[in-house]
Amino acid sequence: MSRRLPQIHKVVEQDIGPFRQEQLDLEFSNGERRHFQRLVSRGHGAVVVVPMLDAETVLLVREYAAGLHRYELGLVKGRIDAGETPEQAADRELKEEAGYGARKVEVLRAMTLAPTYMSHASWLVLARDLYPERLAGDEPEELEVVPWKLAELDQLMLREDFSEGRSLAALFIAREWLGKQA
CATH class of the missing domain: 3.90.79.10 (Nucleoside Triphosphate Pyrophosphohydrolase)
Known part of the structure; x- marks a missing residue:
């Protein structure tokens, strides 16, 4: 089953060393809203x-x-x-x-x-x-x-x-x- 990606309404960023922490305000295809956090690598892998x-x-x-x-x-x-x-x-x-x-x-x-x-x-x-x-x-x-x-x-x-x-x-x-x- 293929699903549409959640819509990102807002991203709040914070620097934490080699990563950037992002808090995402998401809305899923069924209308549910959630906050997710992710770490984004600053390097080249x-x-x-x-x-x-x-x-x-x-x-x-x-x-x-x-x-x-x-x-x-x-x-x-x-x-x-x-x-x-x-x-x-x-x-x-x-x-x-x-x-x-x-x-x-x-x-x-x-x-x-x-x-x-x-x-x-x-x-x-x-x-x-x-x-x-x-x-x-x-x-x-x-x-x-x-x-x-x-x-x-x-x-x-x-x-x-x-x-x-x-x-x-x-x-x-x-x-x-x-x-x-x-």
């Missing part, structure tokens, strides 16, 4: 990188997660800088966080975090044909690089220190995509 060391092994990184105040295992990820493509950002972030570059980078799709209240999108990028190269990044400490077999995703998904949804979704998507390419 982000990348979530699936770096394949070989056909069966992905590289994960362990880094400090301030939101949970613990070290978290996940994929290489970061923001897209002005003027960068998702492919360029993925290669740069891979060099900064894991110490590898990729000769082959491919965008698989965009993923959203919480589309009911947030505009932010992350591009899922598959990186293959890796070679050692390190760039200085903004991390306060060198990140631990952890090779993980895609065949053991069932063990990874249940680990307490692997909880970030984008990383989990990206690995399953990449595994399925790679399986169809083989």
Whole structure:
């Protein structure tokens, strides 16, 4: 069923760091009025990188997660800088966080975090044909690089220190995509 988008009567904006908070006064097609809030990203999006060391092994990184105040295992990820493509950002972030570059980078799709209240999108990028190269990044400490077999995703998904949804979704998507390419 296709529905007409709600009419926006008014938007009240407030700056909150890297996002702009908007309060929307909406009217739905059935006449109901509601106020919704959304966060609008100020940047150019982000990348979530699936770096394949070989056909069966992905590289994960362990880094400090301030939101949970613990070290978290996940994929290489970061923001897209002005003027960068998702492919360029993925290669740069891979060099900064894991110490590898990729000769082959491919965008698989965009993923959203919480589309009911947030505009932010992350591009899922598959990186293959890796070679050692390190760039200085903004991390306060060198990140631990952890090779993980895609065949053991069932063990990874249940680990307490692997909880970030984008990383989990990206690995399953990449595994399925790679399986169809083989």
